[in-house]
Amino acid sequence: MEELIQQYTDHAKNGFYSVHLSEISNKGNQAFTTSDIHNEKGVLLARKGVNIDQDVRQQLIKHKLLKPLDSHIGLKHQADTQTLINEFRLLMDKYPDLRVVNEALNYGAEFEKLLQLERLHPLMTQKLTVLEAQMHSEFEKSIFAAWLSTMIAREMGLGMDERRDILVAALIHDIGLLHLDPEIICSNRKLSAQEWRTVRAHVIVGKIIADSVPGIFPEVPRAIIEHHEDCFGAGYPFALNEDQLGIPGKVISMTDSIHSIRVKSFKNSQRTLGDITPYLQLNPTTNGHEVYRATMSVIKKSGLQPVRLRPDDCPQDYAKNLGKQIDILREAKQALDDIHENLLELSDRIDQQDVKQLSVIAAVTRRIRSTLHESGLLSSEIAQWLHKERDLSDVDEQVMGEFNEIELLIKELTWQIRNTVRMFYSYSDSDTTRDTMMLEHIETSIQSIQDIFNRLGGG
Ligand SMILES: [Fe+2]
Numbered sequence: 285m286e287e288l289i290q291q292y293t294d295h296a297k298n299g300f301y302s303v304h305l306s307e308i309s310n311k312g313n314q315a316f317t318t319s320d321i322h323n324e325k326g327v328l329l330a331r332k333g334v335n336i337d338q339d340v341r342q343q344l345i346k347h348k349l350l351k352p353l354d355s356h357i358g359l360k361h362q363a364d365t366q367t368l369i370n371e372f373r374l375l376m377d378k379y380p381d382l383r384v385v386n387e388a389l390n391y392g393a394e395f396e397k398l399l400q401l402e403r404l405h406p407l408m409t410q411k412l413t414v415l416e417a418q419m420h421s422e423f424e425k426s427i428f429a430a431w432l433s434t435m436i437a438r439e440m441g442l443g444m445d446e447r448r449d450i451l452v453a454a455l456i457h458d459i460g461l462l463h464l465d466p467e468i469i470c471s472n473r474k475l476s477a478q479e480w481r482t483v484r485a486h487v488i489v490g491k492i493i494a495d496s497v498p499g500i501f502p503e504v505p506r507a508i509i510e511h512h513e514d515c516f517g518a519g520y521p522f523a524l525n526e527d528q529l530g531i532p533g534k535v536i537s538m539t540d541s542i543h544s545i546r547v548k549s550f551k552n553s554q555r556t557l558g559d560i561t562p563y564l565q566l567n568p569t570t571n572g573h574e575v576y577r578a579t580m581s582v583i584k585k586s587g588l589q590p591v592r593l594r595p596d597d598c599p600q601d602y603a604k605n606l607g608k609q610i611d612i613l614r615e616a617k618q619a620l621d622d623i624h625e626n627l628l629e630l631s632d633r634i635d636q637q638d639v640k641q642l643s644v645i646a647a648v649t650r651r652i653r654s655t656l657h658e659s660g661l662l663s664s665e666i667a668q669w670l671h672k673e674r675d676l677s678d679v680d681e682q683v684m685g686e687f688n689e690i691e692l693l694i695k696e697l698t699w700q701i702r703n704t705v706r707m708f709y710s711y712s713d714s715d716t717t718r719d720t721m722m723l724e725h726i727e728t729s730i731q732s733i734q735d736i737f738n739r740l741g742g743g
Contacts, residue, residue: 288488288521295485296492298344298353299463301414305357306341308417314360321356323347330356352496354407362406363413368399368455371416371427379546381556382428385586391435398434398451405497408452411459419470422458425543429454432539432582433532439578442531446503450532453494453507457536460490460508480706484520487512507532511540514570518648526572534571538579541567549695555688558588562692566655590692592684602687603673609694610670612736614662616701617653619733624649626725648704655700659693666690698737705733 305315315336321329321344329347330340336357344353372395376383386392404412416423433454437447461469464486468479475483487509494505510533513519515526519537545563550556560583568576627646656662673683708730 285522289492292485292488292492294348295463296352296460296489296496297349299489300345300465301353301463302336302341302344303466304414304418304462305336305353306338308359308414309335309337311417312361313413313417316358316360317356318358319356321353322350324350326350352493354410354493355496357410359410359413361413363409363416365400365404367416368412368427368430369396371424372396372399372431375424375427375431379556381558381588382431384588385435385557385582386431388586389435389582391431391438394438395431395434398447399430402448402451404452404455405499407493407497408456408459411456411462411493414462415459418466419461421547422461425540425547426455426458428543428547429457429536429539432542433535435582436535436538436575436578437531439581440531440535440574445501446531449501449503449507450535452501453504453511453532454536454539456494456504457490457508457511457540458486459493460486460488463489463493484512487521503530503532506530507536509533511536513537515572516570516647516651518644518651523644523647526569529572531572531575534575538571538575541570542579545696549699554591555692556588556591557583557586559590559688559692561590562689563696566659566693566696590685590688592681592688599673599684599687603670606687606690606694607667607670609698610661610666610690613656613694613697613701615736616733617656617662619729619736620649620653620656620701620704622729622732623726624653626729645704645707648700648707652697652700652704656697659697661690661693661697701733702737705730705737 308315317330317332317334317336317340319332323329324347327347329343329349330336334340336344376386376392386395412423412426415426430451433450434447437450442450464482468475468482469486471479491505491509494500494508507530509521510524510529513522513524513529513533514537515529515534517523517525541563542557542560545560546557550559561580564576564580564583570576624646627642627649660666673687708726
């Protein structure tokens with residue numbers, strides 16, 4: 285941990301933060317210095333009272349700073365409780381299903397009160413202001429996380445202190461992104477292994493920043509660094525296991541997954557949070573059973589139901605297409621089995637450097653194989669049923685609901701397998717010592733998964 289913190293201290297002091305500060309003035313806000321800024325050798329870089337413009341930014345970015353840049357910064361307009369409440373209300377307007385959850389659980393007033401009671405340190409509201417202006421979707425995600433994670437916390441019966449820690453951590457869990465290269469962070473292209481490492485560093489940078497906030501409760505920085513871990517030991521930055529993880533990080537990890545599915549995967553479809561259940565059922569232990577149970581309970585109490593999709597094309601084609609996707613998953617399963625075999629065979633040969641990362645891949649592979657098994661998607665019953673439905677002429681509402689559920693399961697499993705492939709590439713591109721023979725074996729299997737998925741279309 286110390287080594288990683290050391291490695292990212294300068295990013296947390298400035299990194300690319302001054303780039304965002306210089307840009308927000310174009311959006312109607314102005315960042316200025318509230319004290320003289322020196323580099324680590326004591327040389328003056330910018331005087332008190334100057335605006336962060338292009339020139340100042342150039343000067344700051346070239347040097348290692350003595351103190352974190354944010355401690356020298358004032359903003360003409362800074363976000364406050366009302367800003368957060370407004371964003372929350374906008375979120376409810378934008379996604380009517382969230383409003384259904386909010387109203388069914390009678391949570392809106394309680395959440396707004398929670399926001400009002402929590403006096404966020406100006407350093408945090410400064411980051412949230414910049415996040416709102418520069419990465420609005422991340423800001424919206426923070427509000428979503430704050431709302432849903434504190435609702436899950438209430439459902440878990442957690443006390444007010446823990447709910448407060450979860451609220452604060454959820455609001456600022458991704459602020460580390462503001463300090464990393466925006467060209468990488470905001471990119472839509474395929475990232476290299478090195479670039480993925482940069483993205484992943486946001487949890488470390490975020491923790492360093494949170495640690496610097498006076499009076500912060502220690503659970504907050506801890507939740508920030510743990511929000512991409514999971515209970516299988518398949519997360520980052522430390523691949524910790526369930527017993528090593530705190531509740532707040534687990535809850536935020538859950539809400540981030542739900543956010544990603546609701547906002548990205550369900551985009552351009554009629555799906556709502558009512559369609560999240562198959563995902564949850566496939567992942568009951570990823571963030572710990574208590575978190576799973578409370579989340580399921582929230583969705584259940586909301587009364588939201590999965591949508592009955594009525595695709596424009598005919599249901600027979602739908603059934604045929606699902607069958608095709610299941611065949612592809614079956615092939616991918618075979619390749620995963622090969623990787624598993626290789627890992628077993630070669631486990632004595634890998635050296636200490638490799639062990640951690642490869643055991644993570646092994647953990648993920650094991651997890652997907654068992655999830656695939658438990659999903660029942662590859663069973664002959666499903667195949668026969670789909671085959672039968674292909675020949676039916678009328679559209680049955682219930683059948684359409686079942687198609688929908690199957691499609692959701694396929695999507696989630698496909699995502700998990702793709703993620704494993706990505707993890708493997710991060711490993712094979714890294715500088716750690718490698719066992720060449722093992723790499724060759726596994727690379728062949730990974731390549732075959734890649735080929736299989738290329739047939740599914742879309743990277
Ligand atoms: Fe994150």
